[in-house]
Amino acid sequence: MSQAVRKMQYAVRGQIVMMADKLQAQGKDIIFTNIGNPQAVGQRPITYFRQVLALTDLGDYGLDHPEVNTMFPVDVVERARKIREILGDSGTGAYTGSQGALGFRKDVAEFLEKRDGHPAYPGNIFLSNGASSAIESVLTTIMSTELDGVMVPIPQYPLYSALIAKLTGTQVDYYLDEENNWAASKQTLEEELKKSILDGVDVKALVIINPGNPTGQVSNRQELEVICKFCSDNGIVLLADEVYQRNVYAPDKEFLSAKKVALETSGCEHLQLISFHSTSKGLIGECGRRGGYMELHNIDGYVQSQLFKLASCSLCSTVSGQIMTSLMVNPPQPGDDSYELFQKEENGIFEGLKRRSKAVVEGLNKVDGINCNPAEGAMYVFPKVELSKKAIAYAEEQDMTPDTLYCMSLLEETGICVVPGSGFGQKEGRYGFRTTFLPPDEQMIPAIELFASHHRDFSAKFAD
Numbered sequence: 213m214s215q216a217v218r219k220m221q222y223a224v225r226g227q228i229v230m231m232a233d234k235l236q237a238q239g240k241d242i243i244f245t246n247i248g249n250p251q252a253v254g255q256r257p258i259t260y261f262r263q264v265l266a267l268t269d270l271g272d273y274g275l276d277h278p279e280v281n282t283m284f285p286v287d288v289v290e291r292a293r294k295i296r297e298i299l300g301d302s303g304t305g306a307y308t309g310s311q312g313a314l315g316f317r318k319d320v321a322e323f324l325e326k327r328d329g330h331p332a333y334p335g336n337i338f339l340s341n342g343a344s345s346a347i348e349s350v351l352t353t354i355m356s357t358e359l360d361g362v363m364v365p366i367p368q369y370p371l372y373s374a375l376i377a378k379l380t381g382t383q384v385d386y387y388l389d390e391e392n393n394w395a396a397s398k399q400t401l402e403e404e405l406k407k408s409i410l411d412g413v414d415v416k417a418l419v420i421i422n423p424g425n426p427t428g429q430v431s432n433r434q435e436l437e438v439i440c441k442f443c444s445d446n447g448i449v450l451l452a453d454e455v456y457q458r459n460v461y462a463p464d465k466e467f468l469s470a471k472k473v474a475l476e477t478s479g480c481e482h483l484q485l486i487s488f489h490s491t492s493k494g495l496i497g498e499c500g501r502r503g504g505y506m507e508l509h510n511i512d513g514y515v516q517s518q519l520f521k522l523a524s525c526s527l528c529s530t531v532s533g534q535i536m537t538s539l540m541v542n543p544p545q546p547g548d549d550s551y552e553l554f555q556k557e558e559n560g561i562f563e564g565l566k567r568r569s570k571a572v573v574e575g576l577n578k579v580d581g582i583n584c585n586p587a588e589g590a591m592y593v594f595p596k597v598e599l600s601k602k603a604i605a606y607a608e609e610q611d612m613t614p615d616t617l618y619c620m621s622l623l624e625e626t627g628i629c630v631v632p633g634s635g636f637g638q639k640e641g642r643y644g645f646r647t648t649f650l651p652p653d654e655q656m657i658p659a660i661e662l663f664a665s666h667h668r669d670f671s672a673k674f675a676d
């Protein structure tokens with residue numbers, strides 16, 4: 213079998229989660245904070261999205277029902293009709309074109325133009341199965357030999373390391389600075405590039421995740437300019453993972469897309485950029501729908517045609533994901549029948565995330581031996597945990613990383629399932645974990661005290 217597949221690791225669903233599933237099957241209550249899967253931990257779907265999705269799927273019992281206008285809000289019915297026009301007679305059960313239906317890609321392009329104030333073209337948009345499939349297609353297309361490198365932020369979302377391992381390319385780590393709110397410095401980027409050149413590695417692409425997973429930072433214009441310039445100057449394709457663009461909680465921060473910054477930074481006119489977005493995150497959380505897109509900017513026409521060929525081999529992304537993407541980028545507007553309820557539901561989700569992001573960081577920072585940067589955005593915190601020499605030595609004896617020992621103990625003692633920091637990459641000698649703040653207040657707020665009491669007990673048990 214493929215040794216590359218054997219080598220792949222994906223900690224978000226790794227050893228700790230498998231144990232959590234086992235304990236749950238034995239009847240233990242588990243609080244799953246290991247994965248950004250909002251609806252799996254109680255987030256309710258937004259009504260408007262589900263109404264439109266249902267109507268587009270149902271014929272005689274839905275859009276063609278004589279009473280449809282009395283059963284659904286007017287704007288829902290209109291939107292479902294528009295979607296039917298886009299898909300044509302074949303409807304939601306047929307393959308679309310490989311890149312996704314043109315009408316939905318037009319919606320995405322309009323959204324991007326409004327968001328960034330710069331032109332966007334449906335021809336440069338590829339609809340995808342979540343962001344994951346788009347990221348995989350791009351990495352597959354970019355890497356051709358073992359010495360083709362991709363620069364990845366550390367800590368990173370482990371899809372990147374997993375795919376690079378699967379594609380047998382070279383992962384070039386660039387460390388984010390925890391003391392500087394997880395920013396990437398120009399010096400680090402340049403040093404890592406220099407080292408990889410000396411090792412014979414040809415760096416093809418660089419990944420940024422903004423807002424950050426697992427780190428929760430929201431990059432400012434200056435930080436993005438540094439990245440854009442670095443990539444532009446060195447002929448490196450920038451891969452901007454922007455799936456958390458709606459998840460910004462820090463009052464003094466706003467999401468800025470890499471494309472906007474590149475287009476407004478002199479010297480970056482020719483930056484090759486691919487940006488990713490998804491219906492799984494934001495305030496939507498429709499992870500199972502598998503919707504998303506990528507936008508190509510300044511990508512060579514031949515490379516684009518190869519990406520198209522690759523997309524053709526998978527026929528098309530899921531049609532309900534394509535519809536969901538169109539709804540995400542073009543939601544109800546003021547004056548529409550559904551607007552008030554839509555706003556209320558979205559605000560409720562946003563305020564809950566914002567409240568818990570603050571509560572979790574504050575609660576963890578009160579614990580002696582835990583240190584946590586603010587969660588300015590995304591859905592995660594990534595605290596640093598002080599571990600004793602005794603705990604580290606014991607973990608080594610057990611053939612696990614020290615933070616795996618810690619997270620396993622947290623799971624067994626409290627039922628909280630998190631992911632060890634080592635699964636995302638971190639500086640040598642740093643230990644920690646990633647937790648989401650997705651579960652509802654009634655679960656998450658008491659969990660903060662459980663994190664604290666577990667840390668005290670664990671530290672006492674392994675005191676040097």
Ligand SMILES: Cc1ncc(COP(=O)(O)O)c(C=O)c1O
Pocket residue numbers: 248341342343344345369371421425453455489490491492499503504
């Ligand atoms: C940073 C980041 N990128 C991409 C993804 C992929 O998500 P999806 O394929 O559901 O869009 C995730 C999922 O957690 C993520 O955190």
